[in-house]
Amino acid sequence: MGLAAPQAAMAPGLLSAAGRERLAFMLLVAPALLFAGAFYFLPIAQVLWISVSEPRPGLGNYAQLFTSTSIARVLATTARICAITTAITLVCSYAVAYALTHARPTIRRLLTIGVLLPLWVSVLVRAFAWMALLRREGLVNTALLASGLIDHPLGLIWNEFGVVLGMVHYMLPYGILPMAVQMRQIDPALAAASRGLGAGAFETFWRVFLPLSLPGLIGAGVLVFIFSLGFYVTPVLLGGGRTIMVAEYISVQIMDLLRWGTGTMLATTLILAILVALGLLSRVVDLRQLFGAR
């Protein structure tokens, strides 16, 4: 900022340097705010208003959060499965992103191809591919039985295991790419310096690289967790119908039961819960510092 000041003094205009910065900021965020404001927040506000106007005006729908055991269970199931999915995805993504950053160009390109190709497979085809693989008489069980590793077919699908497996698989590219993008920018000289000063490979990783990769980790974590909250098709098809998550529950309220008050109430609750969680996260971890803002 200080370096920019002399420039401002040399170019007198209507605005001070601070004023020009503020204008620049507003110009940069205006398109997004206007676009999202008109085409997202406006319609969504009208819909979410239904949560306090239907079936009767007031907060009756929100009271269900405390009185309805089924809603409590759905929310708990969703939180649990999304947390598990995110944790597993982050660990696996980190391994791939790390390899992507440190590998030779050829290996790096091959890894990237491996990460990008699954994106072409739509969620329906993926679900059926998993069914073909994980069924009692599916390819995985057949291979395991043939090799003698197991005696009876494993229950790999129609349960939470299948759901988490399917969700992790879908999420991996969304974890890997943001992490890799950020890891690339970590100055390799820092790790080299650490080794030069005598630290072992693990210590260098733990105390130098990992902290530096935190923004990527958190960015990926936020993306994966929030994204997984809205999952519908995978849990329904791979869970045998037993794992009812909040996206499916809301859909039933809106599309079948016409309980729009309850459905929009749950959507509003999700928004508030996530915003609060992100707010808390920014207390624990200084997000501005993390994302390198000046």
Next chain:
Amino acid sequence: MRQQGRNVGAWLVICFLLLPITVVFPISVTDRDYLSLPVSGVSLRWYANLFTRPEWISSIGQSLVIAVCSMVIAVGVGTLCAIGCWRRGSRVSEAIRVLMLVPLIVPTIVYALGLYRLWVRLDLLDTYTGIVIAHAVTAVPYVIIIVSTGLAGFDVRLEQAARNLGADLRQTLWLVLVPSLVPALVSSAIFAFIHSWDEAVIVLFIAGRGLFTLPRRMWDGINDKLDPTMAAVAAVLITVTAVLLLVDLVLKRRQV
């Protein structure tokens, strides 16, 4: 040695990622008329379906146009916003950045409901414009998160140096910042594209008899039987992408 050991975990994950893909190919040549592994023989009729039946070709065309348009809008709008919030670093800009994540949090069916009403008033139902806007605005969160992450490691001194050398905001952005953001931009573009390419909930709500994107065609017979042609679509896309990327790899090796 250690280098290879470090990569083992990564390769295991990649194998896991590719596992269902390998199954997609057998499914695409099934002899049954629903999504399944071949039972007593293989049949190429799903590929024939794909390349000769006008419905599937037009669906792919529609999806492509919509996905590209919404990707461009989302990446443009989202990148500018992410850069603005990054430069500002105030509470307000943080709040804006978090606010722009809301489209990712809200279940799509709820948004589709609100969108429907608005589109009826604006007469945008069953139009390309209507779908492109909806897909773009719901893809912005992806762009914001990834570009913010990409900005996290940007060396601020580079921008300061550019300003010192006399560059104005536009030049700084275009010649210094954006080039270093290329990986982030490419990643967010990919996600924005796939988001639109795969999006079914909004399309099923907003489209009438005119718009028949690929996801809509896939979900069309969901009550009945799932058309294996969708597996052929995936197989073709995977093959084309893999070939292109491998060719690119070989060419780059030759250069080096």
Next chain:
Amino acid sequence: MQEFAEDAAVILAERGRGLSRRRLLAAATALGIAPSLAARAAVPDVVLCNWGGDAIKAMTDAFVVPYEKATGGKMVIDGSGPANGKLRAMVEAKHVIWDMCDSGVAGIGELGPLGLLEPIDYSIVDRSHILPEFGYKYGVVNYMFSSVLAWDTTQVKTTLSPADFFDLKKFPGKRMIRKDSQGMLELALLADGVAIDKLYPLDQERALKKIASIKDELLYWTTGAQSQDLLRSGEAVMGWLWHTRANLLKQDTKGRIDWSFKGGLIQPGLWTVPKGNPAGKQAMVAIATLQAVPGQITLLGAMGNGPANPLASSSVPADLMSVDPGSPANLAVQARISAPWYEANYGASLKAFLDMVSS
């Protein structure tokens, strides 16, 4: 002048398909064509909304072709599926694009009380062409279907009775049921020994308890395709599904999957008309036209949906009689659904059912 007017009327009839009635009449009057000719040309298109897939071709053959021949008007099938939520959004936004929907008991139960459907005009629709109990205020029967028990004969070696569904010892293996209370509660009660005419009001608690007793071995299907898939692939040993699916499965697997109407529940599919539908009264005319017997027999052959018209039973070919849920023999072993019960209780029953599923 006469020839020209007739010619113009023909052109109007062809081109006028998409125009609103008012605009068409205005054009006709401007051309000086006799109002009667113009009126005939101005029969509005009727849009029929069903659930897509094979139903589109089947209903085209069974319904669209006879309708167009009988009235000279045009009928279009939209396969996007008349989901309650979408219908409500349409009606409230005053942008209805469907005239008649292939709906059911749950549909009229949810939409009727909210005033989102037009009452069926029984001065146009003929009550004598339907079983009287299936002609409701907001919906009238279009075809009959049943929820039935089906099983894999390679895994279930002996004959199956409905009660055996809950016998995990004698018949181990996974079962599948629909992820909805409609049909499932009834089949559970029938399997538990309730007589077919003493089902309603449903003892919901008893039904849910019975289903919960085999919960660990239960899989739930939401789409027809899924129900076929689970049985066909051997994941489920037996299951409750729609008889049309069961019939297709039996044909597909050459008898490996077998099924029976015994202990099943017959239900009506219902034509409903959204409030403010574009074609107006023509929708009722269309419904009345589709009550004709030949079309219903065609549908039976194509999809297995039973004719709604009791007069059709004498025309059902011998080879289709075993598949017709409404045939006297099959009707005798099934229970009939009660729409009034669902109007009052569907929401609560679905909630309780999903609770049981997820707990």
